[in-house]
Amino acid sequence: MYALQTAERIRVSVRCAIASCTVTHANALTIAALRKQPTVIASEPMSASFLKHSEEQTVVAIETVRAAIGQFTEPQPEFRDWGIVAAANFFGRIQIARSMTAYPTDGAWGVSPHLIPHQSLHAISGTLSQSLKAYGPNFGVGGGPNSVRDALLLAASLLADSSLPGLWLILMGYESERIPSADANVTPTPNCCGIAMALRPTIDATYGPELRLGEAANDDAIRWLAEPQLDAIAEAVAQRQSTRWRVGGRIVAELDFAGDLEAR
Amino acid sequence: MPRESIVITGLGAATPLGHTYLEFADRLLAGKSGVRTITEFPVNDHPSQIGAQVTDIPCPEEFSQHDFAAMSRLDQAMLWCCTSALCDAKLWHNRSNLRIGIVLGNAAEWLTMWELNFRNGGRQAFETQAHIEPLAHRTAHRLGLNGPVASLSAACASGNHAIALARRWLQLGWVDVCLAGACDLAINPLNLAGFGNLRALSRRNDDPPAASRPFDRDRDGFVMGEGGAIFVLERSASARQRGVKLYAEVAGCGASSDAYHMVIPSPDPVPAIQAMRQALIDAQLDPADIDYVNAHATSTPVGDQAEAKVLASVFGSHIERMPVSSTKSMTGHLLTAAAAVEALVCIVAIERQAVPPTINLHNPDPECRLRHVPNQAEPCRVRATASNSFGFGGSNTCLILKAA
Numbered sequence: 001m002y003a004l005q006t007a008e009r010i011r012v013s014v015r016c017a018i019a020s021c022t023v024t025h026a027n028a029l030t031i032a033a034l035r036k037q038p039t040v041i042a043s044e045p046m047s048a049s050f051l052k053h054s055e056e057q058t059v060v061a062i063e064t065v066r067a068a069i070g071q072f073t074e075p076q077p078e079f080r081d082w083g084i085v086a087a088a089n090f091f092g093r094i095q096i097a098r099s100m101t102a103y104p105t106d107g108a109w110g111v112s113p114h115l116i117p118h119q120s121l122h123a124i125s126g127t128l129s130q131s132l133k134a135y136g137p138n139f140g141v142g143g144g145p146n147s148v149r150d151a152l153l154l155a156a157s158l159l160a161d162s163s164l165p166g167l168w169l170i171l172m173g174y175e176s177e178r179i180p181s182a183d184a185n186v187t188p189t190p191n192c193c194g195i196a197m198a199l200r201p202t203i204d205a206t207y208g209p210e211l212r213l214g215e216a217a218n219d220d221a222i223r224w225l226a227e228p229q230l231d232a233i234a235e236a237v238a239q240r241q242s243t244r245w246r247v248g249g250r251i252v253a254e255l256d257f258a259g260d261l262e263a264r
Numbered sequence: 265m266p267r268e269s270i271v272i273t274g275l276g277a278a279t280p281l282g283h284t285y286l287e288f289a290d291r292l293l294a295g296k297s298g299v300r301t302i303t304e305f306p307v308n309d310h311p312s313q314i315g316a317q318v319t320d321i322p323c324p325e326e327f328s329q330h331d332f333a334a335m336s337r338l339d340q341a342m343l344w345c346c347t348s349a350l351c352d353a354k355l356w357h358n359r360s361n362l363r364i365g366i367v368l369g370n371a372a373e374w375l376t377m378w379e380l381n382f383r384n385g386g387r388q389a390f391e392t393q394a395h396i397e398p399l400a401h402r403t404a405h406r407l408g409l410n411g412p413v414a415s416l417s418a419a420c421a422s423g424n425h426a427i428a429l430a431r432r433w434l435q436l437g438w439v440d441v442c443l444a445g446a447c448d449l450a451i452n453p454l455n456l457a458g459f460g461n462l463r464a465l466s467r468r469n470d471d472p473p474a475a476s477r478p479f480d481r482d483r484d485g486f487v488m489g490e491g492g493a494i495f496v497l498e499r500s501a502s503a504r505q506r507g508v509k510l511y512a513e514v515a516g517c518g519a520s521s522d523a524y525h526m527v528i529p530s531p532d533p534v535p536a537i538q539a540m541r542q543a544l545i546d547a548q549l550d551p552a553d554i555d556y557v558n559a560h561a562t563s564t565p566v567g568d569q570a571e572a573k574v575l576a577s578v579f580g581s582h583i584e585r586m587p588v589s590s591t592k593s594m595t596g597h598l599l600t601a602a603a604a605v606e607a608l609v610c611i612v613a614i615e616r617q618a619v620p621p622t623i624n625l626h627n628p629d630p631e632c633r634l635r636h637v638p639n640q641a642e643p644c645r646v647r648a649t650a651s652n653s654f655g656f657g658g659s660n661t662c663l664i665l666k667a668a
Binding site: 013014083084090091092093096097099100101103107108109110111112113115116117118120121122123125126127129130132133134135136137138139140141142143144145147149150151153154157158160161177179180181182184215247248249250251 | 265307309310311363365367371372373374375378379382389390391392393394395396397398400410411412413414415416417418419421422425429432433435436437438439453454455456457458459460461462463519520521522523524525526527535538655656657658659661
């Protein structure tokens with residue numbers, strides 16, 4: 001255990017170095033273009049139809065990871081054994097709404113066989129593991145209105161024992177709630193937002209950006225902290241702004257871009 | 265991170281074989297099938313018309329019948345499982361004084377809710393949903409728990425991930441106790457049609473109890489199941505101090521990805537082998553220490569053969585002696601909840617010193633050369649078990665439980 005946050009009475013138990021992180025915003029046109037020409041992020045190019053049936057958040061997640069790889073400040077690591085944790089916002093909602101609406105007339109044979117593989121919560125992390133050729137564990141998180149607190153908890157705990165060399169933490173959502181239109185066909189698409197963080201376990205003290213999770217000594221120490229929302233994390237990442245949130249129980253997550261939380 | 269021993273001290277289950285541990289264990293070892301024709305919605309145009317459904321989920325004594333009846337079946341199942349597990353662990357009355365977390369495997373929560381609502385004339389999917397709390401979080405509130413909460417999905421491997429992560433939360437000191445497992449009631453028209461059109465499901469509609477037949481030459485796909493199992497995990501030291509029953513130790517977990525295809529298992533067995541070997545290393549056990557394997561084997565032609573190769577590679581000559589069965593032959597494939605219910609199967613094997621059968625196994629596939637347990641349970645010394653769960657998205661997991 002580390003005692004970096006004595007002033008705040010937070011006992012830090014997991015520290016992850018942020019090797020790279022970035023935020024992407026994509027509108028409907030950009031998503032359509034990315035879907036037609038999948039981003040190459042591993043040595044093997046993916047087929048042109050690789051993302052044909054993917055949910056929009058999957059398409060943007062891949063582009064976000066590509067952008068994050070381009071921002072590595074250290075030599076780019078091998079991702080072979082990395083894990084992937086991907087949080088999504090109401091994943092698959094549009095296709096589910098379309099399928100539901102069509103089912104009374106089209107019946108069972110009208111339901112796409114791609115619905116479950118590509119529109120279920122495991123799809124972002126599973127598709128990314130294929131794209132990156134990453135053989136570490138992969139799973140999706142939450143899938144409801146706000147999944148980022150769950151994702152911060154689970155990603156950090158996966159890295160806690162240093163058995164993984166690294167992990168991609170992906171946080172996805174929309175700038176406003178994406179609600180299917182009444183006929184479930186024409187859907188106004190708010191901008192999709194993706195955050196990708198390449199995390200590595202940190203055993204010794206480092207001086208670079210970090211994601212830290214720890215427990216506050218009591219409720220008073222965290223009473224003033226907000227729960228994390230996607231837009232707040234996106235802003236913190238884009239501005240390289242250190243900040244902290246409560247993520248459940250007395251657990252606090254800190255994004256520290258310059259060690260300045262320690263200095264406070 | 266301190267490597268403390270983490271044990272299971274409470275169980276809760278809602279399954280096609282029963283909603284109490286005793287009922288589940290008795291039916292499992294008696295080789296009963298929970299598969300029947302689906303009658304909850306019209307299935308005439310579905311390629312597969314059968315499933316292992318959960319019916320009549322009991323209301324926990326601690327909640328009002330009226331409130332319980334107003335909940336969705338998924339909420340009912342989750343509440344029943346969590347309450348039963350906390351009561352079983354003798355933690356119900358002390359729950360607000362402890363930091364109790366939840367790690368839940370669940371994938372179909374929103375689809376199930378929207379689809380049921382739509383079938384009943386509602387428009388929930390087309391309205392704002394941002395105010396609705398997810399299942400794991402609202403269950404924590406209903407139970408008055410104050411620890412961290414998270415839900416995840418690695419498809420059919422979800423429950424093993426949830427148990428592994430809950431163990432880690434305990435080792436990190438984030439919680440005193442953690443509820444972990446998986447719960448999903450995914451037998452609904454869209455899922456049944458989606459899996460059916462993927463040609464993943466059995467079409468043996470005329471004989472439902474005989475449809476799920478893992479490792480059998482005549483298998484033709486899996487049978488959908490539903491339900492859940494939730495466990496109370498705590499540190500061994502505190503459990504021993506409390507003097508409660510220790511069902512099993514969560515000894516080891518391993519996980520990997522195929523990085524190959526969203527649906528089809530990789531022809532390369534190495535990633536799945538890796539997950540099993542990681543679990544053995546984590547448990548500090550040799551392959552020969554494992555007394556029983558609960559196979560993932562869903563009854564699909566490709567998947568069962570692929571797993572048999574993985575098992576042969578991991579266990580070497582021990583594979584000839586070590587019993588392997590797939591209890592999906594009785595429970596159906598509970599998808600996101602499968603791994604959790606199969607962890608419960610392993611606890612039954614340890615507690616009853618008997619291995620459950622693979623029912624409907626009359627003509628073993630020669631490509632699946634294993635020490636099967638066909639059709640009847642076998643008394644057996646069981647100290648350590650391994651349970652495989654592999655999922656869409658290429659997830660491979662293995663959970664090792666051992667007698668505590």
